[in-house]
Amino acid sequence: MDEGGRKEEILRAAQTIFSQYGYHQATIRLIADQAQCATGTFYLYFVSKQDCFLALVEKLYIHVMEQIMRARAGVGNPAEKLKRSLEAAVEVFRRDYELAQVILVRGAGADPLFEERMWRVREAFSEFMVNDLVECGVKRETAVIGAHGWVGALVEIVGVWIRDGQALDLAKATHEIQRIFWMAWGLNDFRSVD
Amino acid sequence: MDEGGRKEEILRAAQTIFSQYGYHQATIRLIADQAQCATGTFYLYFVSKQDCFLALVEKLYIHVMEQIMRARAGVGNPAEKLKRSLEAAVEVFRRDYELAQVILVRGAGADPLFEERMWRVREAFSEFMVNDLVECGVKRETAVIGAHGWVGALVEIVGVWIRDGQALDLAKATHEIQRIFWMAWGLNDFRSVD
Amino acid sequence: MDEGGRKEEILRAAQTIFSQYGYHQATIRLIADQAQCATGTFYLYFVSKQDCFLALVEKLYIHVMEQIMRARAGVGNPAEKLKRSLEAAVEVFRRDYELAQVILVRGAGADPLFEERMWRVREAFSEFMVNDLVECGVKRETAVIGAHGWVGALVEIVGVWIRDGQALDLAKATHEIQRIFWMAWGLNDFRSVD
Amino acid sequence: MDEGGRKEEILRAAQTIFSQYGYHQATIRLIADQAQCATGTFYLYFVSKQDCFLALVEKLYIHVMEQIMRARAGVGNPAEKLKRSLEAAVEVFRRDYELAQVILVRGAGADPLFEERMWRVREAFSEFMVNDLVECGVKRETAVIGAHGWVGALVEIVGVWIRDGQALDLAKATHEIQRIFWMAWGLNDFRSVD
DNA sequence: CATGAATGAGGTTTCATTCAT
DNA sequence: AATGAATGAAACCTCATTCAT
Numbered sequence: 127m128d129e130g131g132r133k134e135e136i137l138r139a140a141q142t143i144f145s146q147y148g149y150h151q152a153t154i155r156l157i158a159d160q161a162q163c164a165t166g167t168f169y170l171y172f173v174s175k176q177d178c179f180l181a182l183v184e185k186l187y188i189h190v191m192e193q194i195m196r197a198r199a200g201v202g203n204p205a206e207k208l209k210r211s212l213e214a215a216v217e218v219f220r221r222d223y224e225l226a227q228v229i230l231v232r233g234a235g236a237d238p239l240f241e242e243r244m245w246r247v248r249e250a251f252s253e254f255m256v257n258d259l260v261e262c263g264v265k266r267e268t269a270v271i272g273a274h275g276w277v278g279a280l281v282e283i284v285g286v287w288i289r290d291g292q293a294l295d296l297a298k299a300t301h302e303i304q305r306i307f308w309m310a311w312g313l314n315d316f317r318s319v320d
Numbered sequence: 321m322d323e324g325g326r327k328e329e330i331l332r333a334a335q336t337i338f339s340q341y342g343y344h345q346a347t348i349r350l351i352a353d354q355a356q357c358a359t360g361t362f363y364l365y366f367v368s369k370q371d372c373f374l375a376l377v378e379k380l381y382i383h384v385m386e387q388i389m390r391a392r393a394g395v396g397n398p399a400e401k402l403k404r405s406l407e408a409a410v411e412v413f414r415r416d417y418e419l420a421q422v423i424l425v426r427g428a429g430a431d432p433l434f435e436e437r438m439w440r441v442r443e444a445f446s447e448f449m450v451n452d453l454v455e456c457g458v459k460r461e462t463a464v465i466g467a468h469g470w471v472g473a474l475v476e477i478v479g480v481w482i483r484d485g486q487a488l489d490l491a492k493a494t495h496e497i498q499r500i501f502w503m504a505w506g507l508n509d510f511r512s513v514d
Numbered sequence: 515m516d517e518g519g520r521k522e523e524i525l526r527a528a529q530t531i532f533s534q535y536g537y538h539q540a541t542i543r544l545i546a547d548q549a550q551c552a553t554g555t556f557y558l559y560f561v562s563k564q565d566c567f568l569a570l571v572e573k574l575y576i577h578v579m580e581q582i583m584r585a586r587a588g589v590g591n592p593a594e595k596l597k598r599s600l601e602a603a604v605e606v607f608r609r610d611y612e613l614a615q616v617i618l619v620r621g622a623g624a625d626p627l628f629e630e631r632m633w634r635v636r637e638a639f640s641e642f643m644v645n646d647l648v649e650c651g652v653k654r655e656t657a658v659i660g661a662h663g664w665v666g667a668l669v670e671i672v673g674v675w676i677r678d679g680q681a682l683d684l685a686k687a688t689h690e691i692q693r694i695f696w697m698a699w700g701l702n703d704f705r706s707v708d
Numbered sequence: 709m710d711e712g713g714r715k716e717e718i719l720r721a722a723q724t725i726f727s728q729y730g731y732h733q734a735t736i737r738l739i740a741d742q743a744q745c746a747t748g749t750f751y752l753y754f755v756s757k758q759d760c761f762l763a764l765v766e767k768l769y770i771h772v773m774e775q776i777m778r779a780r781a782g783v784g785n786p787a788e789k790l791k792r793s794l795e796a797a798v799e800v801f802r803r804d805y806e807l808a809q810v811i812l813v814r815g816a817g818a819d820p821l822f823e824e825r826m827w828r829v830r831e832a833f834s835e836f837m838v839n840d841l842v843e844c845g846v847k848r849e850t851a852v853i854g855a856h857g858w859v860g861a862l863v864e865i866v867g868v869w870i871r872d873g874q875a876l877d878l879a880k881a882t883h884e885i886q887r888i889f890w891m892a893w894g895l896n897d898f899r900s901v902d
Numbered sequence: 903c904a905t906g907a908a909t910g911a912g913g914t915t916t917c918a919t920t921c922a923t
Numbered sequence: 924a925a926t927g928a929a930t931g932a933a934a935c936c937t938c939a940t941t942c943a944t
Contacts, residue, residue, distance in 0.1 A: 132924090148429050150344045154918060164926045166920080175918065234428025235342050241425075245483055271496045274480050275473035282472020283465065289439055302465045310500035326907080348935065358909045363936065520903090536817050538732045542939060552905045554941080563939065622816025623730050629813075633871055659865065659884045666864020667857035674856050677827055690853040694892035714928080736914065746930045751915065909941075920930075 133171040136161045140182050145227035149179055149236035176237055183233065183240060186225050187247050193218050194254075204261035205313055209304065211254065212280065216300045219284050226288055230281055252277055264311050272307060279303050327365045330355045334376050339421035343373055343430035370431055377427065377434060380419050381441050387412050388448075398455035399507055403498065405448065406474065410494045413478050420482055424475055446471055458505050466501060473497050521559040524549045528570050533615035537567055537624035564625055571621065571628060574613050575635050581606050582642075592649035593701055597692065599642065600668065604688045607672050614676055618669055640665055652699050660695060667691050715753040718743045722764050727809035731761055731818035758819055765815065765822060768807050769829050775800050776836075786843035787895055791886065793836065794862065798882045801866050808870055812863055834859055846893050854889060861885050 139161035143152045154175060158165045172178040197214035201207045219226035233240050252273040259269035280303060287294040333355035337346045348369060352359045366372040391408035395401045413420035427434050446467040453463035474497060481488040527549035531540045542563060546553045560566040585602035589595045607614035621628055640661040647657035668691060675682040721743035725734045736757060740747045754760035779796035783789045801808035815822050834855040841851035862885060869876040 150429065153916090158927095165918090166926050166928095167924080169919070170924070232429055235344065235426055235430050238342075238345075268496060271477065271493045272500060274476050274493075275497045275500060278472040278474070278476020278479075279469035280472070282468050282475065285472075286468050299465045299468075302462060303469045306466060306469060306501060306504035309504045347933090359935085360909055360911095360937080361907080364907070369935070538817065541937090546906095553939090554905050554907095555903085557940070558903070620817055623732065623814055623818050626730075626733075656884060659881045660888060662864050662868050662881075663861035663885045663888060666860040666862070666867075668860070670856050670860020670863065671853065673860075687853045687856075690850060691857045694854060694857060695888060697892045698888035735912090747914085748916080748931060749929055752928070757914070905942100905944080907942095907944105909939100911937105911939100913937085914935090916932105916934080918930100918932100921926105921928095923926080923928105 132163070132167070136163065136168060136171055136178070137182055137185060140178050141186075141224050141228060144179060144182065144232055145224035148232045149240075176239060179236065179240060180243060183229065183243060186229055189225070190215055190218050190229075194251075204258045208255060208258035208262070211258070212276070212304065213300065215251075216280060216284065216296065220287075220296050223288070223292070226284055230284055231288060248277060259311070262311065262313060268311075272310070276303070276307050279306075326357075326361075330357070330362060330365055330372070331376055331379060334372050335380075335418050335422060338373060338376065338426055339418035342426045343434075370433065373430065374433060374437065376422065377437060380423055381437075383419070384409060384412050384423075388445075398452045402449060402452035402456070405452070406470070406498065407494065409445075410474060410478065410490065414481075414490050417482070417486065420478055424478055425482060442471060453505070456505065456507060462505075466505070470497070470501050473500075520551075520555075524551065524556060524559055524566070525570055525573060528566050529574075529612050529616060532567060532570065532620055533612035536620045537628075564627060567624060568628060568631060570616065571631060574617055577613070578603055578606050578617075582639075592646045596643060596646035596650070599646070600664070600692065601688065603639075604668060604672065604684065608675075608684050611676070611680070614672055618672055619676060636665060647699070650699065650701060656699075660699070664691070664695050667694075714745075714749075718745070718750060718753055718760070719764055719767060722760050723768075723806050723810060726761060726764065726814055727806035730814045731822075758821065761818065762821060762825065764810065765825060768811050769825075771807070772797055772800050772811075776833075786840045790837060790840035790844070793840070794858070794886065795882065797833075798862060798866065798878065802869075802878050805870070805874065808866055812866055813870060830859060841893070844893065844895060850893075854893070858885070858889050861888075 136157065140152075140157050143157045143160050146152075147156065152175075154165050154168050157178070158168050161168075168178070172181065193214045194211045197210040198207045201210060219230070229244075233244055252270070255273035255276065256266065256269045259272060260266050264272065280300065283294070283299045283303060284296070287296050287299070330351065334346075334351050337351045337354050340346075341350065346369075348359050348362050351372070352362050355362070362372070366375065387408045388405045391404040392401045395404060413424070423438075427438055446464070449467035449470060450460065450463045453466060454460050458466065474494065477488070477493045477497060478490070481490050481493070524545065528540075528545050531545045531548050534540075535544065540563075542553050542556050545566070546556050549556075556566070560569065581602045582599045585598040586595045589598060607618070617632075621632055640658070643661035643664065644654065644657045647660060648654050652660065668688065671682070671687045671691060672684070675684050675687070718739065722734075722739050725739045725742050728734075729738065734757075736747050736750050739760070740750050743750075750760070754763065775796045776793045779792040780789045783792060801812070811826075815826055834852070837855035837858065838848065838851045841854060842848050846854070862882065865876070865881050865885060866878070869878050869881070
């Protein structure tokens with residue numbers, strides 16, 4: 127249980143620092159101080175700053191995906207699956223402000239490698255949604271656009287929520303976004319799903 | 321015609337470089353080389369790298385806003401105004417790949433000052449949309465969420481388009497996003513507006 | 515009369531700027547602006563910044579020496595000559611604050627070449643004093659030390675006067691310094707000389 | 709013994725370089741090379757070039773003051789205290805050529821902050837002398853001028869000694885300066901003090 | 903003579919990374 | 924495994940000087 131304990135500690139520190147300072151403003155020194163270790167220790171667990179950032183992002187993505195998977199588990203109705211997936215994702219962001227900061231705000235200009243990674247994750251997530259939508263009877267071509275739009279809409283809403291200092295009612299806003307996309311595909315039993 | 325020629329040249333070079341490398345990877349040397357001038361020349365026109373980046377972003381924002389204003393000019397129907405605004409914005413991005421890169425992709429982690437600025441612009445743009453929507457009969461509270469969501473959806477779509485190497489049919493995708501939000505608010509004469 | 519007019523103008527500007535900013539903080543741009551000409555014009559009259567500074571210092575030294583020579587002209591009594599020399603020098607500094615700044619304060623750390631020049635001037639001036647003192651009956655060996663000390667004392671007093679914002683009564687202080695050195699050599703008719 | 713070792717090493721290197729090149733001609737690279745370390749190492753111990761210079765000057769001033777204090781310790785006679793103070797100061801300069809260079813020659817045009825500091829130190833030192841002189845029965849007003857003059861005379865003498873390549877007999881010269889000021893105030897038992 | 907835009911060498915400073923202890 | 928002092932490449936920026944107009 128203590129195995130990997132130190133690495134976890136540093137990752138947690140990195141999350142705090144990256145979320146606060148962004149990738150470039152963050153320094154190894156800052157992370158090491160936050161983790162209460164020496165800068166040299168940092169390099170026992172990570173090859174480089176970039177490696178650490180990618181590891182962190184990976185971990186956070188996995189966490190998000192796990193929550194989504196858990197939310198989908200045992201649900202048969204595709205509309206319900208879709209709904210629960212999105213709610214789970216937003217819930218993760220809502221619960222962990224730093225995580226949301228790192229993934230949605232700080233990552234963007236960070237590094238080509240990160241952008242590539244983030245891009246693949248969003249793509250993967252969209253693919254999930256597309257499949258659910260197709261199962262719901264939406265044409266694949268339309269579903270692809272819709273899924274991306276939906277993701278974008280939610281990311282923007284979470285972004286507003288973050289920048290506004292969490293003043294926005296995130297649950298209500300998420301729900302409204304859901305309604306919008308739901309209606310667009312004539313999923314008439316929106317209410318029943320809800 | 322030569323008025324402001326050199327500064328414009330450097331700004332164009334900066335656009336190319338920032339779009340390609342992002343804010344932090346871009347160096348003054350790179351920009352100066354692209355503009356075929358010495359690094360010192362850069363500093364004749366800009367106080368600092370940040371100053372240049374902000375000037376570039378400002379210029380691009382103004383360009384986008386101008387196109388939007390032009391598209392809205394003389395249009396009375398709020399739905400039509402909204403539709404044209406969004407189409408104009410997307411059209412600007414479609415026409416100028418670098419501009420889209422800088423504003424939508426590279427800016428994010430660039431600089432606190434830039435983030436503040438970007439944030440204000442998105443807010444201003446959303447405000448426009450909200451007003452149009454309210455005129456269309458949408459409740460303001462709902463319109464605010466919707467406008468942000470809409471912006472997010474479009475940004476994501478343009479992002480996909482950029483990252484996919486402009487493979488996506490941007491016009492079609494934009495149209496689909498429009499349909500989605502339109503239907504969500506029961507704007508029944510969507511087809512007529514279209 | 516207009517011949518050299520421009521060069522003089524720039525020298526005057528240089529005096530103002532060097533006196534205010536010191537050698538290193540002063541820029542050609544600053545001097546050119548003060549002289550209301552372009553930086554290129556500066557280089558029509560001076561080979562370099564250093565050249566200009568040295569020319570300025572030279573001019574100021576010549577001015578000081580001229581005043582001293584005028585004060586000594588036609589005076590036979592060596593004690594009187596000495597007294598008048600020093601008073602003339604101090605009077606020049608008192609009348610031209612900028613000149614004093616440049617020569618006594620700003621020059622020091624400026625440049626090896628300037629230090630060499632300043633050093634030679636002080637040496638020359640001391641030589642004058644030594645000769646007068648020897649004529650007064652002071653032993654040469656003693657006179658050399660005394661002359662340097664006297665110069666140092668006066669420079670310090672003028673320095674204090676400058677830094678204090680000219681609050682000190684420079685005439686009175688100079689007189690006291692004179693009394694000190696006078697008495698030291700038993701020049702008993704100090705009062706009559708005075 | 710190794711405590712503060714590296715910082716001290718760099719300070720010593722800085723002393724050598726500043727003394728040789730002056731503040732502006734000195735570069736971090738030069739100091740680091742002299743200290744046989746990388747330029748980055750310099751910044752582990754000093755915030756900036758200015759910080760280092762000020763720290764050096766501070767250290768040298770403290771050293772000078774300590775020597776003066778030691779020389780005055782347990783001496784009751786004010787004339788003796790004064791005499792010993794000045795001799796101690798000159799002795800410090802005589803023993804450490806570089807120290808004298810930095811404090812008396814190179815500092816002048818270095819930096820506004822340094823000039824301010826140097827100015828305060830000379831003022832403080834003069835104050836000491838003034839008090840001693842007043843105790844000796846000299847009128848305060850006269851003593852103030854005299855103290856400044858005395859300091860100036862000594863600084864000039866040391867300056868001559870430095871520039872002449874230490875050819876001058878500094879002890880003898882200092883003694884002569886002392887005689888001059890002593891006699892000026894009719895301190896009749898000069899010889900006994902001596 | 904005069905201009906001032908352009909130049910580019912060179913300085914200060916930062917910080918990811920290494921390595922001897 | 925842990926440390927943290929040391930490294931040095933590389934970035935930003937300044938400004939004396941040049942030169943085409």
